Amino acid sequence: MSLLIIGSVAFDAIETPFGQTGKIVGGAASFISLASSLLNAKNGLVAVVGEDFEMDFIAELNRRGVDTQGLQVKKGEKSFFWSGKYHMDMNSRDTLVTELNVLGTFDPIIPDDWKEPDYVMLGNLSPQVQLTTLNRLTKKPKLVVMDTMNFWMDIAMPELKEVIAKVDVLTINDEEARQLSGEYSLRKAARLIHAMGPHTVIIKKGEHGALLFQNDEVFFCPALPLEEVFDPTGAGDTFAGGFVGYLASTGRTDFEAMKTAIVYGSCLASFCVEKFGTEALAQVTREAMKDRLDQFKRLIAVEA
Amino acid sequence: MSLLIIGSVAFDAIETPFGQTGKIVGGAASFISLASSLLNAKNGLVAVVGEDFEMDFIAELNRRGVDTQGLQVKKGEKSFFWSGKYHMDMNSRDTLVTELNVLGTFDPIIPDDWKEPDYVMLGNLSPQVQLTTLNRLTKKPKLVVMDTMNFWMDIAMPELKEVIAKVDVLTINDEEARQLSGEYSLRKAARLIHAMGPHTVIIKKGEHGALLFQNDEVFFCPALPLEEVFDPTGAGDTFAGGFVGYLASTGRTDFEAMKTAIVYGSCLASFCVEKFGTEALAQVTREAMKDRLDQFKRLIAVEA
Numbered sequence: 090m091s092l093l094i095i096g097s098v099a100f101d102a103i104e105t106p107f108g109q110t111g112k113i114v115g116g117a118a119s120f121i122s123l124a125s126s127l128l129n130a131k132n133g134l135v136a137v138v139g140e141d142f143e144m145d146f147i148a149e150l151n152r153r154g155v156d157t158q159g160l161q162v163k164k165g166e167k168s169f170f171w172s173g174k175y176h177m178d179m180n181s182r183d184t185l186v187t188e189l190n191v192l193g194t195f196d197p198i199i200p201d202d203w204k205e206p207d208y209v210m211l212g213n214l215s216p217q218v219q220l221t222t223l224n225r226l227t228k229k230p231k232l233v234v235m236d237t238m239n240f241w242m243d244i245a246m247p248e249l250k251e252v253i254a255k256v257d258v259l260t261i262n263d264e265e266a267r268q269l270s271g272e273y274s275l276r277k278a279a280r281l282i283h284a285m286g287p288h289t290v291i292i293k294k295g296e297h298g299a300l301l302f303q304n305d306e307v308f309f310c311p312a313l314p315l316e317e318v319f320d321p322t323g324a325g326d327t328f329a330g331g332f333v334g335y336l337a338s339t340g341r342t343d344f345e346a347m348k349t350a351i352v353y354g355s356c357l358a359s360f361c362v363e364k365f366g367t368e369a370l371a372q373v374t375r376e377a378m379k380d381r382l383d384q385f386k387r388l389i390a391v392e393a
Numbered sequence: 394m395s396l397l398i399i400g401s402v403a404f405d406a407i408e409t410p411f412g413q414t415g416k417i418v419g420g421a422a423s424f425i426s427l428a429s430s431l432l433n434a435k436n437g438l439v440a441v442v443g444e445d446f447e448m449d450f451i452a453e454l455n456r457r458g459v460d461t462q463g464l465q466v467k468k469g470e471k472s473f474f475w476s477g478k479y480h481m482d483m484n485s486r487d488t489l490v491t492e493l494n495v496l497g498t499f500d501p502i503i504p505d506d507w508k509e510p511d512y513v514m515l516g517n518l519s520p521q522v523q524l525t526t527l528n529r530l531t532k533k534p535k536l537v538v539m540d541t542m543n544f545w546m547d548i549a550m551p552e553l554k555e556v557i558a559k560v561d562v563l564t565i566n567d568e569e570a571r572q573l574s575g576e577y578s579l580r581k582a583a584r585l586i587h588a589m590g591p592h593t594v595i596i597k598k599g600e601h602g603a604l605l606f607q608n609d610e611v612f613f614c615p616a617l618p619l620e621e622v623f624d625p626t627g628a629g630d631t632f633a634g635g636f637v638g639y640l641a642s643t644g645r646t647d648f649e650a651m652k653t654a655i656v657y658g659s660c661l662a663s664f665c666v667e668k669f670g671t672e673a674l675a676q677v678t679r680e681a682m683k684d685r686l687d688q689f690k691r692l693i694a695v696e697a
Contacts, residue, residue: 178577276619297601300618306691308693311613314604318578346696348695348696349696388611388612389695391649391693392650
């Protein structure tokens with residue numbers, strides 16, 4: 090089914106204990122689109138880049154069946170740029186540079202073909218842009234999934250809560266869930282976030298896996314234990330892209346399907362972290378994905 | 394089958410963000426015995442306490458079918474005492490007091506009835522005492538499981554490695570696995586620990602669950618997400634007691650059985666942390682355990 094993706098398409102420069110990059114393709118919607126295109130046939134991207142952007146990447150998205158009619162390319166302007174440095178534990182990072190550039194004035198224009206999508210993935214962006222996107226749809230989607238981060242809690246909490254009230258699924262990391270809810274216990278935090286609107290809450294714990302909460306049900310999916318985590322950038326976006334991409338491919342929105350969707354998301358995220366930026370994800374084949382899903386099944390399967 | 398348990402039986406005094414206790418019963422072997430007795434019929438305890446110990450607790454163990462012939466009660470001496478304070482995140486703690494008392498001169502005497510146990514659980518103790526215990530057995534057990542902690546790595550690494558070389562299963566937490574192996578990646582750490590002797594390595598990650606490694610296979614079991622973790626003391630010992638108790642009750646030592654055993658261990662640990670010390674674990678009924686195992690199954694079950 091059709092999946093509308095909105096989020097940043099940008100440049101990153103990353104430093105980890107294993108090395109560093111120059112400017113490479115990054116941005117939430119880049120990872121989401123790559124992940125989703127491995128699972129779902131019909132994906133549409135709404136984003137903005139500057140004239141400096143690497144258009145080969147857009148061509149690659151098109152080859153994968155991602156419709157980029159909604160991608161605005163701003164003449165004479167520069168793409169969003171983020172630079173960060175990861176610490177040895179790979180769980181914490183310092184932001185070195187943030188240049189908003191085209192993202193500072195982003196007005197999300199939805200192509201006519203994409204005003205009635207079945208599924209919507211609101212990648213991490215300003216709550217105002219996320220809200221505008223929802224308001225410009227002409228029909229209520231089957232499922233709206235939203236990702237966000239602590240940055241927006243710090244500077245735009247009222248707007249953030251306004252969007253959260255309108256979505257079905259919120260994906261958020263453990264520290265952010267605690268910040269948003271004011272509760273340390275993740276189980277209590279999830280319940281308070283439910284009360285803000287979303288019927289489903291996914292708490293991402295990085296290398297410690299992810300929790301899916303819906304009503305009183307909880308499902309846990311681990312991260313695949315890897316030999317080495319090379320670059321965690323985009324893992325959360327890839328996870329979200331795999332999650333919503335799987336659901337869109339099945340047309341389902343029930344809890345059982347969401348559990349399987351989380352396994353797909355975790356599986357794709359495990360590829361993402363193996364190389365810098367989008368490199369590993371762009372190389373994933375269906376065979377490699379199937380192998381890794383089998384590894385996941387063995388990782389969590391027990392005798393009845 | 395018969396399970397020999399060795400470890401500390403002691404007093405703790407605990408402070409958490411939720412409150413503090415006076416002297417209460419603690420010690421690795423106390424938690425292990427309580428957990429194991431919920432699953433396995435024939436358990437024998439080797440430990441030492443002072444004249445000050447709470448003998449009601451020993452009577453309770455006896456009622457649960459734990460044979461305490463191997464428990465030495467030292468006249469005129471005091472039991473091992475540990476006092477600690479947990480920080481807000483419940484993952485880190487400061488030791489306030491450690492009084493070795495009777496543990497400083499502990500010579501583990503194995504009763505004749507217990508010299509040929511089927512299973513052995515070496516709870517956290519000095520490697521020297523763990524080694525002496527193994528040397529005093531007159532027949533090789535089906536399975537020897539060992540728990541230890543960073544304290545022994547700091548002060549007795551050669552002796553520790555000597556015991557590790559003789560056991561089948563090592564249970565250890567994530568930070569300790571990193572310290573023991575010198576590897577940050579837990580997958581690599583597990584492989585290096587395999588090479589030290591144990592065919593199976595279990596890495597405990599507290600609220601983030603546990604990983605079971607054997608050859609190239611990995612199994613992950615989450616911790617049950619709880620409303621509140623009240624006191625983590627003894628959770629790792631309870632986990633180990635549930636693990637080895639389940640195996641002893643089935644007579645199995647294969648990987649599939651170990652996976653189920655880890656689920657039992659995690660399940661019992663989830664009770665342990667709900668109250669101070671051994672209180673919650675001592676109250677667990679078979680019905681409550683069954684209910685919680687069902688919660689675990691729902692937590693990790695996905696469609697095929």
